[in-house]
């Protein structure tokens with residue numbers, strides 16, 4: 001798969017309270033959650049981002065609560081994928097289980113400025129930052145995770161068995 | 162090569178004869194937990210997958226504790242959706258209304274989770290049950306749906322970090338201070354994807370309440386699970402509560418660890434985690450003059466009877482500062498009743514406290530104690546992220562019940578020694 005979009009940059013330890021604050025968790029409707037995506041990290045994010053854009057995170061992206069509302073909000077907001085230095089464990093699981101593409105790259109975060117465009121090619125395992133003529137490798141996704149994505153998430157995976 | 166307790170429990174839930182860190186396994190689940198925030202998504206996924214029957218109605222726990230007593234129409238709708246599902250599938254461990262307690266205090270108290278179990282919960286603090294010598298980890302709602310359907314889930318066997326804690330705990334230093342100190346040392350991702358195994362002479366004397374507080378916050382260091390080797394103290398706690406067999410596991414002497422960290426507990430003082438990370442930890446003597454507007458004593462970390470007893474001891478014949486809103490939350494109905502019988506509620510009322518029903522409430526900025534812009538709270542909870550207890554420009558300081566009580570009295574972050 002290929003994801004091309006403008007990058008929104010966030011720092012280390014972006015927690016699920018920042019991605020979708022608990023005050024909005026009285027619903028699990030994707031569109032309602034999307035309206036508050038990243039609100040406590042950047043209140044203007046939702047109004048300024050465009051469908052297909054990409055989030056670049058630092059270390060431990062998605063730490064904190066187990067709320068699947070976090071990847072749901074990001075996906076429903078139209079973000080095509082998240083690239084971070086590292087992901088918190090439950091967020092990582094949730095993203096694969098519900099079908100939000102996420103990738104690990106340490107170098108991208110250091111090299112990129114907010115607003116620059118990148119192309120993430122999950123098949124070749126590369127991220128291209130055309131404006132700076134740079135290419136980075138994505139940490140390979142474990143084969144089981146690839147299977148989960150290919151099957152369309154965890155529920156479809158177990159249904160297929 | 163030996164195995165850790167975490168590896169052994171995981172292996173016992175598969176058909177495998179050998180297991181090692183990094184391996185991907187499918188394992189049987191003993192108890193699967195959901196709450197009023199996470200269960201609706203799981204139930205929707207269950208229905209979408211044409212689920213007709215849950216794998217075992219006695220192995221699912223649905224606890225409506227976060228926004229209850231329902232704070233608004235949409236939270237009431239969520240609870241109604243879960244209630245209908247729970248009744249349709251005759252879920253044994255369904256709790257709401259006057260039966261509900263904060264899930265991670267309620268499940269151990271009722272003997273629903275036991276030593277040697279493999280527990281998953283669609284709540285990150287499910288790791289609390291490691292205190293009993295169980296493997297317990299937080300997952301997402303889709304994972305919960307998969308377990309409700311099949312009774313199994315995929316896991317990556319984690320590496321383990323061993324913490325060896327020795328030395329007598331100084332006065333006012335509790336399990337909460339130990340875990341805050343550890344998170345301060347290793348950072349919020351210091352145990353990412355790993356198990357935290359707590360051992361040593363201090364641990365072998367530590368009460369179950371303190372162990373539960375510590376295991377509760379393993380996730381705050383990014384860990385998959387926290388775990389305590391079960392012992393006499395475990396037996397005392399579970400014996401009268403268990404209604405089914407349970408099993409004690411222990412790590413082999415030659416088990417492999419990714420790291421071993423030794424800590425001298427006798428050198429510690431009460432700890433405070435400053436905004437906005439649980440790793441932003443200082444000793445209380447170095448806190449400086451931090452004025453507070455609210456003190457919250459409760460939550461799955463520190464809302465047990467032992468916590469309320471410590472706070473009551475400090476509040477006896479003392480009042481909270483008139484500038485501080487003091488909120489006390491007994492974590493379960495049973496704890497509430499115990500506190501009443503022991504006269505603790507009267508002490509809290511005399512101190513000027515609001516006594517909340519058992520609920521997650523203010524801990525996650527849900528209801529029953531939200532902070533306004535610029536306000537500061539000291540809380541015995543486990544997270545102090547931006548906006549955790551209310552306005553994005555409010556602040557949360559994490560500490561033990563003793564520190565939260567003393568701070569409420571003095572109107573600033575303080576130790577009981579200063580009273």
Ligand code: SF4
Nearest residue numbers: 263460461521524525
């Ligand atoms: S008390 Fe707080 S941390 Fe514990 S389960 Fe409730 S919201 Fe989560």
